[in-house]
Amino acid sequence: MATDFAxxxxxxxxxxxxxxxxxxxxxxxxGPSHPSTHGVLRLQMELDGEVLTKCDPIVGYLHRGDExxxxxxxxxQFVPYTDRLDYLAPLANNMAxxxxxxxxxxxxxxxxxxxxxxxxxxxxxxxxxxxxxxxxGLDVGAWSxxxxxxxxxxxxxxxxxxxxxxxxxxxxxxxGGVSRDIPDGWLGRVIAxxxxxxxxxxxxxxxLTRNKIFQDRTVGVGIITKEDALAYGLTGPNLRGxxxxxxxxxxxxxxxxxxxxxxxxVGSKGDSYDRYLCRGEEMRxxxxxxxxxxxxxxxxxxxxxxxxxxxxxxxxxxxxxxEELIQNFMIVTEGPQIPAGEVYFEAENPKGALGFYIVxxxxxxxxxxxxxxxxxxxxxxxPKVCVGTMMSDVVTLLGSLDFVMGECDR
Amino acid sequence: MSASADxxxxxxxxxxxxxxxxxxxxxxVDVPTAELLAVLKTLRDEYAFDLxxxxxxxxxxxxxxxxxxxVYHLYSTTSNAAVRVATPCTGxxxxxxxxxxxxxxxxxxxxxxxxxxxxxIKFEGHPDLRRILMWDGYPYHPLRKEFPLAGIETALxxxxxxxxxxxxxxxxxxxxxxxxxxxxxxxxxxxxxRAKDESWNERSEKPGA
Numbered sequence: 351m352a353t354d355f356a357x358x359x360x361x362x363x364x365x366x367x368x369x370x371x372x373x374x375x376x377x378x379x380x381g382p383s384h385p386s387t388h389g390v391l392r393l394q395m396e397l398d399g400e401v402l403t404k405c406d407p408i409v410g411y412l413h414r415g416d417e418x419x420x421x422x423x424x425x426x427q428f429v430p431y432t433d434r435l436d437y438l439a440p441l442a443n444n445m446a447x448x449x450x451x452x453x454x455x456x457x458x459x460x461x462x463x464x465x466x467x468x469x470x471x472x473x474x475x476x477x478x479x480x481x482x483x484x485x486x487g488l489d490v491g492a493w494s495x496x497x498x499x500x501x502x503x504x505x506x507x508x509x510x511x512x513x514x515x516x517x518x519x520x521x522x523x524x525x526g527g528v529s530r531d532i533p534d535g536w537l538g539r540v541i542a543x544x545x546x547x548x549x550x551x552x553x554x555x556x557x558l559t560r561n562k563i564f565q566d567r568t569v570g571v572g573i574i575t576k577e578d579a580l581a582y583g584l585t586g587p588n589l590r591g592x593x594x595x596x597x598x599x600x601x602x603x604x605x606x607x608x609x610x611x612x613x614x615x616v617g618s619k620g621d622s623y624d625r626y627l628c629r630g631e632e633m634r635x636x637x638x639x640x641x642x643x644x645x646x647x648x649x650x651x652x653x654x655x656x657x658x659x660x661x662x663x664x665x666x667x668x669x670x671x672x673e674e675l676i677q678n679f680m681i682v683t684e685g686p687q688i689p690a691g692e693v694y695f696e697a698e699n700p701k702g703a704l705g706f707y708i709v710x711x712x713x714x715x716x717x718x719x720x721x722x723x724x725x726x727x728x729x730x731x732x733p734k735v736c737v738g739t740m741m742s743d744v745v746t747l748l749g750s751l752d753f754v755m756g757e758c759d760r
Numbered sequence: 761m762s763a764s765a766d767x768x769x770x771x772x773x774x775x776x777x778x779x780x781x782x783x784x785x786x787x788x789v790d791v792p793t794a795e796l797l798a799v800l801k802t803l804r805d806e807y808a809f810d811l812x813x814x815x816x817x818x819x820x821x822x823x824x825x826x827x828x829x830x831v832y833h834l835y836s837t838t839s840n841a842a843v844r845v846a847t848p849c850t851g852x853x854x855x856x857x858x859x860x861x862x863x864x865x866x867x868x869x870x871x872x873x874x875x876x877x878x879x880x881i882k883f884e885g886h887p888d889l890r891r892i893l894m895w896d897g898y899p900y901h902p903l904r905k906e907f908p909l910a911g912i913e914t915a916l917x918x919x920x921x922x923x924x925x926x927x928x929x930x931x932x933x934x935x936x937x938x939x940x941x942x943x944x945x946x947x948x949x950x951x952x953x954r955a956k957d958e959s960w961n962e963r964s965e966k967p968g969a
Binding site for chain 1: 782783784785786788810811812813814816818819831833835837840842844865866867868869870871874878891892893894895902903907909
């Protein structure tokens with residue numbers, strides 16, 4: 351006996367849905383506290399089914415007014431604030447800031463100081479990319495990648511702590527040098543880290559590179575064309591993933607990068623997978639750089655000795671010599687004496703080109719300091735690149751852009 | 761650096777009103793506001809300055825003329841040259857204006873929103889000039905020199921919650937902090953770093969608050 355199941359849907363009838371279903375767009379707010387936004391980023395999205403028709407990123411939740419603060423303190427006092435920009439790579443920020451002020455002062459630091467800075471910046475790059483990689487893995491559901499990368503970061507933190515006294519907020523550079531020379535035997539421990547890191551990195555990357563699930567989520571997703579990437583001012587691995595071989599370490603070498611050999615990885619399609627591959631290769635290149643720096647580590651001064659109005663003398667001298675005591679007092683109270691003028695310096699940070707534009711009227715305090723943060727620029731492309739992607743792909747897209755909100759909001 | 765120096769020389773031949781600007785690194789030019797877009801377009805199309813690194817502004821403090829200068833940093837990914845372009849903002853202090861460069865580089869969108877947010881500079885022709893770092897409806901432009909470092913008391917971002925709770929965004933207790941050295945013509949005692957406005961701190965209320 352056949353049964354007729356064509357009952358009228360009473361619920362639908364009650365809701366007045368008998369007329370043809372009119373497709374309506376849904377608005378959805380993701381964040382500011384959402385696991386995949388890696389910080390306090392909010393995306394105000396307009397969805398047609400599962401496809402985005404509009405995306406408006408809302409930033410500024412972590413705005414601390416760093417630029418205003420910089421105008422009200424001496425150059426050295428601002429170094430700790432640079433730690434809190436891209437807090438995954440504070441050593442690289444310290445270096446970019448110090449070089450910017452030194453360019454303004456027309457000061458050249460000794461080779462040993464440059465080598466220390468390059469070494470720490472590359473270690474910071476590894477540390478930042480490891481975190482980006484782990485978080486990216488987490489976004490696509492690969493838990494173990496994060497555990498592997500955090501394990502390696504712990505080794506790096508131990509080295510940072512030994513060098514700077516802090517694991518996270520290092521505040522290592524000073525204008526005209528660094529806060530202290532490297533400890534005895536530290537270089538050997540850096541090389542020991544590299545030796546165990548290289549196979550560990552390959553193992554970690556092998557969890558993702560040929561992983562079918564990972565590829566399904568990233569290959570062909572979030573494609574950023576070369577033209578778009580340049581027009582929106584993307585830098586770092588995000589621009590290189592789109593096929594532009596732009597790396598300030600190569601193109602406008604600073605701090606002695608021109609002495610070292612390294613390759614700049616470039617993507618071909620500009621999708622999330624290319625950006626991932628670029629970061630992986632950059633870590634290998636960073637290890638290569640670290641080995642070269644250690645191999646020809648220069649001896650000599652680790653701060654600019656002649657810059658008597660900029661770099662405070664060592665403590666033992668302050669306590670024994672009148673002139674050094676006065677010099678230290680002047681630098682601490684009035685700040686390093688920087689001539690009037692303006693300078694814009696960009697360094698290749700893990701996230702992209704971190705720029706400092708400093709306008710000085712002379713004296714120890716900048717008149718204006720603008721921080722050009724790569725994460726801010728990298729996020730500005732979201733309204734363009736998100737349109738037409740699936741809701742769930744936005745999560746992997748954010749992971750592949752690898753931003754830090756502390757730097758974006760400043 | 762020669763690529764940017766060449767570009768500047770050619771640029772000055774084409775636009776006679778463009779003048780050199782003092783700079784301690786890359787070549788820099790001052791451009792009249794009316795010619796800004798034409799100059800930037802020439803730099804982008806004819807001299808391959810394809811990457812707009814940064815857009816920002818400088819506040820030269822009340823009474824200065826011009827009070828606000830907008831600054832653009834361009835970079836060429838082909839010749840690795842950099843150039844800085846500066847232009848004075850027109851209009852009065854309350855609403856200085858400068859043309860928007862979003863038609864040339866879409867990436868300028870957020871930079872200009874930030875500059876508007878921090879300085880109150882209106883970018884004419886910007887498609888969506890809203891605040892970006894501070895919240896919508898915030899009444900001040902914090903990077904202006906007259907804005908105190910400690911901040912100014914304002915209502916909470918959410919007006920409903922502000923009404924309900926009567927809570928406010930309050931300034932930081934110390935005006936300027938204790939470690940600020942002053943710049944300019946003054947003797948050492950005046951310039952010595954300490955909180956310059958000591959009429960109020962953690963112990964004593966701000967007068968008239």
